[in-house]
Amino acid sequence: MMKKPNIIIAIILFITGTAFVLQDADTLDVPENGEEVGTVSVIRVTGTIGPTTTQYIERGLRASRERNDEIFVIELDTPGGLLDSTQEIVQMMLGSSHPIAVYVSPRGANAGSAGTFITLAAHVAAMAPATNIGAASPVTMGGGEMDTVSQQKIFNFSESYIETIANERGRNAEWAKSAVRDGAAITASEALELNVVDFVSESLEDLLREIDGMEIEGRVLNTYDAPQNRIPQNAAEIFFSFILRPEVMLILTLVAIYGIIGEVTNPGGIVPGVAGVIALILLLYGVAAMPVNIAGFALIALGIILFVIEAFTPAFGILITGGAVSFFLGALMLFQDMPDEMQVSWYWLVPATLVTALFFAWIVTSGIKSQFKGHRVGVEYETGQEAEVSDRITPEIEGRIQHAGEYWRAESDEILEEGQKCYIHEFKGLKVFVKSNPKIKEESSNG
Secondary structure (H helix, E strand, O other), X not given: OOHHHHHHHHHHHHHHHHHHHHHHHHHOOOOOOOOOOXXXXXXXXXXXXXXXHHHXXXXXXXXXXXXXXXXXXXXXXXXXXXXHHHHHHHHHHHOOOOOEEEEEOOOOOEEEOHHHHHHHOOOEEEEOOOOEEEOOOHXXXXXXXXXXXXXXXXXXXXXXXXXXXXHHOOOOHHHHHHHHHOOOEEEHHHHHHOOOOXXXXXXXXXXXXXXXXOEEOOEEOOOOOOOEEEOOOOHHHHHHHHHOOHHHHHHHHHHHHHHHHHHHHOOOOOHHHHHHHHHXXXXXXXXXXXXXXXXXHHHHHHHHHHHHHHHHOOOOOHHHHHHHHHHHHHHHHHOOOOOHHHOOOHHHHHHHHHHHHHHHHHHHHHHHHHOOOOOOOHHHHHOOOEEEEEEOEOOOOOEEEEEOOEEEEEEOOOOEOOOOEEEEEEEEOOEEEEEOOOOHHHHHHHO
């Protein structure tokens, strides 16, 4: 008798379960070929290419491999960057068995200089409409001025390097060499026609649909309407990319100088010293990561020495002027080995130089000189100071004086009338010995 209800319950559960399965099946994004859709990880690289960019791309690629994504996508928009960082990124991409795509976007974006090398090194190179690629000359990439021999060497290396990248990925090596040799730059449509890139796509979604079914590194991509995993820069990458900006490094240089000198001239301030040391450590990190010109640092150091000497030597501003010129030239040379877009503007250099000159001419000069002045508190300081007679004083009768808001018992070998000005000669316990001669102040300090 209990079998019928059990059968009825089983039928109800079967129908309910089937309904849930069908409902879930309707919500699945299944492509037309019936295969399960993969995922893609996407990062966005903008601005100049530097050490933090390398770390960001490496972290994104590692995360994409761990997720077993179909492909790792780099959305790129850069005017160029450092040659060393570019080489590290290219080596990472050429040595990766995990599929990598570079998509130059959005409209109006540019894969200039270092960006050309990175785009050509990808398994899939794509551009959005109204974007550009090229102008990969080593002068733009390395920055600074080179002599003829050095320039020829760096040109030859860059040409052969970009040719190797293009040949490895089956792209137009001749145009790649012209981008280095002649600074050639082309639009997205021209790049597609010349076999510089593989696709011109309106959006990333369009690109993922276009590469669906491609075989890369022995893997057939399944990217049609693939879910995207956006990987933003973490806090450390944002912070250190900010630190490595030349204008920020210049500010750190100033903070290090002001803080350390301020602590030396005013011991016990703590805050200036701590701020100066922190700025110095961050500055050393930036110097280690970026191709900073050492001669620039030498000129800045010379400027500081001249500023300090001015504090001890009455050179009537000559050393201050020389220090300001040395500081300015040093700051100008400091970042000359970087690309043009990473060099410090005169809008930063001129105010920084003026502020530094004023700092040393006023604050530091006063601080250093104060270390060599006499006592400013206590009996030694009060000796020779001016006071006012409150009660008449004679050689036989003591009186009172008022000094610094206090009344003192006073004696003198002169007659001093009430209201008369006098000068403290010496202290005798709770009494003072005063005289009317104003020169006593000078005599007391000399004695």
